Amino acid sequence: MARIGVKKTYKLFINGEFPRTESGRSYPVVGKGGVLLANACRGSRKDLRNAVQAARKAVAAWSGKTAYNRGQILYRIAEVCESRAGELAEELRRQGSSAADARKEIERVIDRWLYYAGWSDKYPQVFGSVNPVAGPYYNFTVPEPTGVAGIIAPEEPALLGLVSRIAPAIVGGNTVVAVTSESRPLAAITLGEVFETSDVPAGVVNLISGLKSELVPWLAAHMDVNAIDATGVTPDKLADVQKAAAENVKRYVHFDGDEIGWTDDRLSQSPYAIFEFQEMKTVWHPMGM
């Protein structure tokens, strides 16, 4: 008799843990031919609230780590992705990708982590400056993380899209609450397991699956979220996100994946993506004896 496999329950990833949604609800994730793949958590606004709280709590320690240390952790994420590449690819495949496409997407995901890992101690040198002011002052500008970033992942590519937006945010010291691809959340949630085993401190990345129509308005309006990345919001809903973002003057970030695509390595990954989640701080100090 064939062995009966153990099926995985796909849960949320909040504060380094894998809770079920507090709503107790789930929604079906279906694969090719309408096959039920899993019952994913239908995250609620209270899950978002908990995630934002965890993200806020994590900001000080994460942004306070040395750039070298953050780079090491992102590199570790790449390593763990590599070792779990088969599992992640299999999830993408079950969600509808061809085996070859799934493999390619995973390779790109791993390389993207590597790419941003390498930026950790370089982007401040690219975007910072020493400013020659007309007076006896030393004046410099440094990039600093904006704080908590809300990221809405695109539906496709479910994993590469999510990683392409999370990586530049966290390498710059931000913490993230991400809403995963609604139709294809499985690999995204498995990514939480990658974070959990990669020395990423609790709360730095939080992943919420569910219905975007239920989640996005709350994330966009949350007063303790500093930046909102609406990459995965459909064009007809962008205005609503922006309007809600104005309540606390959120930074609005949007990557046009449909136009640029996710495989152009000059435009779909760059330090400018890090820059979008950064504040520029300028410091003055007199120079005297």
Added chain:
Amino acid sequence: MPPMTETVLAPAGRSLTPVSFRRSLNDALEMAHGVDAVAAEERASSLAKRSLKKDSKVWGLKLAVSMIDLTTLEGKDTRGKVWALCRKAVRPDPADPEVPHVAAVCIYPSMVAFVKEALGDSGVHVAAVATGFPSGQTFTEIKVEETRRTVAAGADEIDMVIDRGAFLSGDYQKVFDEIAEVKEACGPAHLKVILETGELANFDQVRKASLIAMYAGADFIKTSTGKVAVNATLPVTLVMLEAIRDFYHATGKKIGMKPAGGISNAKLALSYLVLLYETLGAEWMNPDMFRIGASTLLNDILMQLRKEKTGAYQSGDYFTID
């Protein structure tokens, strides 16, 4: 206490109780926090931009004359030269009786008796430098003895120099003790302590030296001998005035201030008065509390006063070089 409303230092509704003043090096060093050089310089230069016109200018210029320590401190000083200076001190502008006499004539000790006689009962004080001026590099006993003899010869005021060597090597106790001893030797004479700020490296040191001098017994603190490359400047004077202000608040004792060296024109002299007025207030605006050590300044002020009177810019040919 006098009514407070007219002074900078005593805001309305707040009385100032003089605290007992004791001579203590520790108290001085405790108050000697850092000074930010750039900000001090900016404050001084912003005050120097005050625009003084008409009555306020004339009033300020006459006040400045009355605060001058008319100075000659040269190896080649003779009785003839000093006598002429005394005449100028008593009656700076023979053509204008409204111009007051200067505060003091400042000379080397050997000239004290002669100057005392030359000035007579004019009201102009006799000030003499002492204590191995200008370097101060001699024995303490000699400094004390020089002070005693100079006062005995008739000096109303003694301008001493601190031992910068001791100060810069961190021997504040020696600096403090020497000032205290000289103060005692002064008897009734007023003691002005020259810090020689041009040799003290930075404002932190100027503040520290100011406090040491005041706590050791100085009646005045003074910037410079006039014998080094950098003499009085506006920011150094500001830092010293601020030290005087803090000392006053801590002890209730008012110390005078004397910038000296390099103050050679009327505009600059007015800037010093503005600095004084806006830092310590009206109670310091008199020759008992503020002096300007200068030689060529007087004529420039006289020219400015004449200009205010006649409306025409003046020529040096019409003012005596003494």
Added chain:
Amino acid sequence: MLWEYSPSPEATDHVRIASRYNLFIGGKFVEPHSKKWFETINPATEATLAEMAEADAEDVDRAVREARRAYEKVWKKFAPSERAKYIFRIARLIQEKSRALAVVETMNGGKPIKESRDIDIPLAAAHFFYYAGWADKLEYAFPNRNVSSIGVAGQIIPWNFPLLMAAWKIAPALAAGNTVVLKPAETTPLTSMMLAEIMMEADLPPGVVNIITGAGATGAALVSHEDVDKIAFTGSTEVGKKIQRALSGTDTKLTLELGGKAPNIVFEDAPIDQAVEGIINGIYFNQGHVCCAGSRLFVQESIIEPVIRKLRERISTLRVGNPLDKNTDVGAINSRAQLEKIQELVDSGVEEGAEMFQSSCSLPAKGFWFAPTFFTGVSQSNRIAQEEIFGPVLSVLTFRTPEEAIEKANNTPYGLSAGVWTEKGSRILKMAQKLRAGVIWANTYNKFDPASPFGGYKESGFGREGGLHGLAPYVKLS
């Protein structure tokens, strides 16, 4: 005795203010479609200075069309090095007319002549100089990207630094190859009109810069105009949010420089007399009409007594009065409305139990005035510790540990600027890192420079003005 400085007023006889100004559109002054004009006054005397055209939606449309035409037909096609020459010319012309500009700035806005003369106008010229040099060097600012201009920039500026804010807005926009429609604040339009005359004298191609006057409705029409590619706004957080909302769902790029409630933190080892100067300069500079004003003073408890004493002494020496007098330190409040807002908040401070100290200076009978004021015994929850007063009013709070100072300082929706005073170098750097604000002044305050980026965190806005970073809002990268 008191030394009364004799009046030393800056001469005004060399300044020519027209009785009426029209809209500067397409390189010339044109009558407004609205056929309406409003008066602009001198807040120190309440005397009318001139009549200004009120631009309505049609006028805004005309200005945007001119800007669009100039962008497509002229400005975009210029070699960047040639664009630079015009911007250099503008800088030079501002220098040549500096005194007249300073006098008008002071008459129209109420700020002391020593500030308009020594800060506003020289900095405005310096800003044009700085960005002129960038015009043909943009590719060095954005590595590995192609840089292009955006198009038409709509810019709305406040009344606290009228000409300087115009320079902050126009200079980078032109350097990056955009054309401009600028709306100055309704209470301080005059130096913008002089700037329009300078644009003509510089032979700037018609339509490259258009300047239209009016109030909130004019600004709203500019924001909502479909052919504007970029909006840059400096002003209140309230209006900034409205603009951000109004632009939702559009591709219009936006930068906001909004309000603040900056902490100014004094540690016990601070150079105290300089810190007191910094506190004074931080809050009473330009009557406190400064978005980055150090309006919340945090003093370490161990030195609160001498700091308060020195503040009282120092505030009493501030010379309040005729802004044209060269010795005036604090001028007139910009408008009656602003004066009422300040008074309302100060009343709330008294009601909430804070202790008020006010300079006993005498105030002129005519015009809008407010004596330099500070409150002690203020708690975090008081309105005067939370809301932007935008006037010469300081709230003094205390702290015991650096952690407490950081926590209280950051406990605000704003994040524009912050001050730190301490002699300890490592503490300066740690504080500078921990304070959530775009500009940190350590052992100094309220310093500005064209090479130095300026702008806020959180509800103080986004985007930077000044420096290399000030170019980013005006370029498209590909």
